Amino acid sequence: MKAILCQEFGPASNLKLVELADPVPGPGEVLVDVEAVALNFFDTLIIRDRYQLKPPLPFSPGGEMAGTVAAVGPDCSVAVGTRVVAYTKFGAARQKLVLPEDEVMPVPDGVSAEIAASLPIAYGTTLHALKDRADLQPGETLAILGASGGVGQAAIEIGKLMGARVIACASSDDKLAFCRDMGADATVNYETEDLKTRLRELTDGVGVDVIYDAVGDRFSEPALRACAWGGRHLVIGFAAGEIPKIPLNLLLLKGCDLRGVFWGEHVVREPELFAENMAQLLDWIATGALKPHVHAVYPMAEFATALDDIASRRAKGKVVVRIEHD
Numbered sequence: 001m002k003a004i005l006c007q008e009f010g011p012a013s014n015l016k017l018v019e020l021a022d023p024v025p026g027p028g029e030v031l032v033d034v035e036a037v038a039l040n041f042f043d044t045l046i047i048r049d050r051y052q053l054k055p056p057l058p059f060s061p062g063g064e065m066a067g068t069v070a071a072v073g074p075d076c077s078v079a080v081g082t083r084v085v086a087y088t089k090f091g092a093a094r095q096k097l098v099l100p101e102d103e104v105m106p107v108p109d110g111v112s113a114e115i116a117a118s119l120p121i122a123y124g125t126t127l128h129a130l131k132d133r134a135d136l137q138p139g140e141t142l143a144i145l146g147a148s149g150g151v152g153q154a155a156i157e158i159g160k161l162m163g164a165r166v167i168a169c170a171s172s173d174d175k176l177a178f179c180r181d182m183g184a185d186a187t188v189n190y191e192t193e194d195l196k197t198r199l200r201e202l203t204d205g206v207g208v209d210v211i212y213d214a215v216g217d218r219f220s221e222p223a224l225r226a227c228a229w230g231g232r233h234l235v236i237g238f239a240a241g242e243i244p245k246i247p248l249n250l251l252l253l254k255g256c257d258l259r260g261v262f263w264g265e266h267v268v269r270e271p272e273l274f275a276e277n278m279a280q281l282l283d284w285i286a287t288g289a290l291k292p293h294v295h296a297v298y299p300m301a302e303f304a305t306a307l308d309d310i311a312s313r314r315a316k317g318k319v320v321v322r323i324e325h326d
Contacts, residue, residue, distance in 0.1 A: 001022050006061060014047070026074075027075045031072070034066075036116070039306055041239055063088055065092035066113040085104070118150075126212075128266055129155075133260075134210045143210070144212045145213045147187075150317060151236060166184045167188060208228055209230075217244060235258060296319055297320045
């Protein structure tokens, strides 16, 4: 089988397309013919040894995938031919992948592999964040930092499905135009506008009920200062670079909360809730209520280009690699 391998830490250009032996499923395992791998910002970090998860070399990047079960090991109840989606942490960028049967979920008819592969991390994180951590309610205001990226786009779509008024915040006017196309009710360019002031203006001085913060750095504190009484500031990630230091007196004065969203640990500690959330996402897709935007689909030979799209912030929505089979 063909696989994308990180054999030494460094830029995406170091990745190699190599031939490996086909894996064989053991007891309780399935062999999946991988059809699509969705990429995320953390993939640009893990290949440089700059991510908290540190797989031993060599490894394949790619933490979410979709494909078809090609073979099963002993004591496995999943049927050959079942279309499945899975969160893999890493290792998905290859033609064939062995996984425990309890880590794959069936994909409904009519949902493409590219769309299914795009769901677990960005959309799984977002549904967990807004439903389980923020308890977002219909009619509340949701401000999204980094709204044009993969998780940001997911937050726009899911926030609207949950009945929120969505304010998309991003770094350029073209990104904000994309956010409006995705359904955002209002937008803020935090490179040219004062974030705190505009968020307060857009909420008539009341402040934002829920802040979805995937960027961190210099944007977190002004967003928190625009939080409403009893608001919830969700810490999703730090795509802008620095981890901010937040003055705790702001929480006291606003009676608001900072709430961490560690989706990967949620998957481990709350597998039933993760499966429930994935079923909800797949149902929304199947019924047409949720329509994820895929920025681009690349062949395996252009894996490095796909990662560079994410690292350079060019991507608007999900970046997917199609896994070709001879």
